[in-house]
Amino acid sequence: MTHNLKTETISFVGNQGDEIEGYLALPTDVPSHGSIVVIHHLPGYDESTKEIARRFAANGYAALMPNLYHRLAPGASADDAAAIARNAGGVSDEQLVGDVQGAMHYLQALPTSNGKVACIGFCSGGRQSFLAGCRLPLDAIIDCYGAFVTTDSTPEFPLSVRGLLGEIPGITGQVLGLFGADDQYPSPEQNNELTVALTAAHKPHEFHTFEGAGHAFFNVDRPSYRPESAVEGWKIIMKFLNKTIGEHHVHLPN
Numbered sequence: 001m002t003h004n005l006k007t008e009t010i011s012f013v014g015n016q017g018d019e020i021e022g023y024l025a026l027p028t029d030v031p032s033h034g035s036i037v038v039i040h041h042l043p044g045y046d047e048s049t050k051e052i053a054r055r056f057a058a059n060g061y062a063a064l065m066p067n068l069y070h071r072l073a074p075g076a077s078a079d080d081a082a083a084i085a086r087n088a089g090g091v092s093d094e095q096l097v098g099d100v101q102g103a104m105h106y107l108q109a110l111p112t113s114n115g116k117v118a119c120i121g122f123c124s125g126g127r128q129s130f131l132a133g134c135r136l137p138l139d140a141i142i143d144c145y146g147a148f149v150t151t152d153s154t155p156e157f158p159l160s161v162r163g164l165l166g167e168i169p170g171i172t173g174q175v176l177g178l179f180g181a182d183d184q185y186p187s188p189e190q191n192n193e194l195t196v197a198l199t200a201a202h203k204p205h206e207f208h209t210f211e212g213a214g215h216a217f218f219n220v221d222r223p224s225y226r227p228e229s230a231v232e233g234w235k236i237i238m239k240f241l242n243k244t245i246g247e248h249h250v251h252l253p254n
Helices: 047-057 078-087 092-108 124-135 165-170 188-200 227-244
Strands: 005-013 018-029 033-039 062-066 113-122 139-145 174-180 205-210
Touching: 005 062, 005 092, 018 047, 018 092, 033 047, 033 092, 033 124, 047 062, 047 078, 047 113, 047 174, 062 092, 062 188, 092 113, 092 124, 092 165, 113 227, 124 139, 124 165, 124 174, 139 227, 165 188, 188 205, 205 227
Parallel strands: 033 062, 033 113, 113 139, 139 174, 174 205
Antiparallel strands: 005 018, 018 062
16 A cells, blocks of 8 residues: 655754754655654765655655755755765764754654654665664664674775674664675675674564675665565565554555
8 A cells, every 4th residue: 555645855953953954754644653764875865765765655654864964065966965975074973863863853743653763774874774773762773784883994985984883782673684695885794793793682683685686786776776675675674664663554565
């Protein structure tokens, strides 16, 4: 079932009380719903990630994507803002957590919210989603091929980030990980290390690795797109959300 939805660009309070831009997608034909914060990838607050937010609303969830680059480049195109952000060293972990917290509070304050909030990110956003889940009381965390969760970033990576294994005790929600078997950032070995750490910390999680898929296999605009893996991945995501933040009226896609 596809739900009716509406979208709008909003302002909400992010890290340190800053007013930042966000893209909100809401189902309009449900009495209550779970919500999800969508973290955009390194290329920025772009149309492909807005489409992901709309997908969640069509499946009965409120979705809010913060523009993490709004402070650096308000009103700029996604490409220009991403370039400016890279030159500035990217988004700090502290800013990311503050912005996701602001988005979480905004979603929970919606009159139709059931109070439950998940977070999802792809690529760099996958690591950031995991980070948010370590520091915020999220009900569900989805990491789609986020690099540098188990290790610090390598010198050739455009941004400097650190691993997150030491923050795993802070996780309160269930974790879903979706990875490509041919990916090296993160590699299958790193994903195995992460599942071992989560198991040792008694954190509920499920990981899925797709054969024949590499990095960014969900991204329909790239040669890395793998339709079969992406279709199956979306089914897994929606089933996971239905279990962790959903309502009885949320229908899984066929």
